[in-house]
Amino acid sequence: MRSRLVPAALLCACLTGLAACDGGNTEADTQVAPPAAAASSAPAGAASTAPGDASTLPGGTTGGNGSGDKALCQTLNKAGSVMKNNISQAQKADGHVEVADAKKAFTTFHSTVTKSLASAPESSVTAAARAIATEIAKAATSADPISTAAAGGFEKLSGNLTTACKTAGVTINF
Numbered sequence: 138m139r140s141r142l143v144p145a146a147l148l149c150a151c152l153t154g155l156a157a158c159d160g161g162n163t164e165a166d167t168q169v170a171p172p173a174a175a176a177s178s179a180p181a182g183a184a185s186t187a188p189g190d191a192s193t194l195p196g197g198t199t200g201g202n203g204s205g206d207k208a209l210c211q212t213l214n215k216a217g218s219v220m221k222n223n224i225s226q227a228q229k230a231d232g233h234v235e236v237a238d239a240k241k242a243f244t245t246f247h248s249t250v251t252k253s254l255a256s257a258p259e260s261s262v263t264a265a266a267r268a269i270a271t272e273i274a275k276a277a278t279s280a281d282p283i284s285t286a287a288a289g290g291f292e293k294l295s296g297n298l299t300t301a302c303k304t305a306g307v308t309i310n311f
Contacts, residue, residue, distance in 0.1 A: 206262040206305035212253045213266055213298065214309040220246040234283055243277035243286070262305050265298040269311075 220242045227238030250270040257263045272294055276286035295311040302309045 205258070206260050206302070207307050209253055209257050209262055209266060210302035210305055210307035210309055213250060213269075213302070213311065214307075216246050216249040216253075217309075217311060219249075236280070236282060239282040239286075240277050243273045243282055247273045247277060260305075261301040262298070265294065265301040269294045269298055 223242035223245070224234060224239065227242070228234050247270050250266055250273075254263055254266055254270065257266075269291070272289045272291055273286065276282045276289060279285040298311045299309055302311070
């Protein structure tokens with residue numbers, strides 16, 4: 138049991154840091170808006186409000202908003218917050234997170250990042266985001282996603298993304 142608690146605690150600590158700056162860049166947050174075509178083509182009330190659904194992230198941004206490094210960083214920060222919240226909500230009293238819950242949280246994050254990267258220009262932010270997406274995808278497909286994420290160099294990759302986003306003018310704590 139202890140061998141599963143340590144990776145879960147480490148991952149939760151990393152994910153808590155990830156959400157620490159969720160609302161820190163309020164000026165940039167007000168500049169992000171969902172694409173007009175997506176907003177007008179969706180029927181009224183079609184947006185999902187399910188907890189942890191990253192297709193529509195907090196603040197109304199969508200996972201596919203890749204209009205630049207700033208927008209990508211903000212999307213990653215919000216998707217990371219959703220992932221952290223999903224992991225935290227799934228965590229049992231003993232610190233254990235069910236494999237299915239961790240896989241779902243990681244898969245949702247990966248999907249959001251992948252959609253955002255599809256239209257993002259190549260940059261240091263997109264390179265760092267791809268590296269994190271790749272690592273999370275590996276964790277999501279493993280038998281023990283929490284341990285795989287904790288052992289996969291996620292902390293270093295998170296630091297790279299935080300630095301790249303800071304260079305782009307967005308402060309996140311990934």
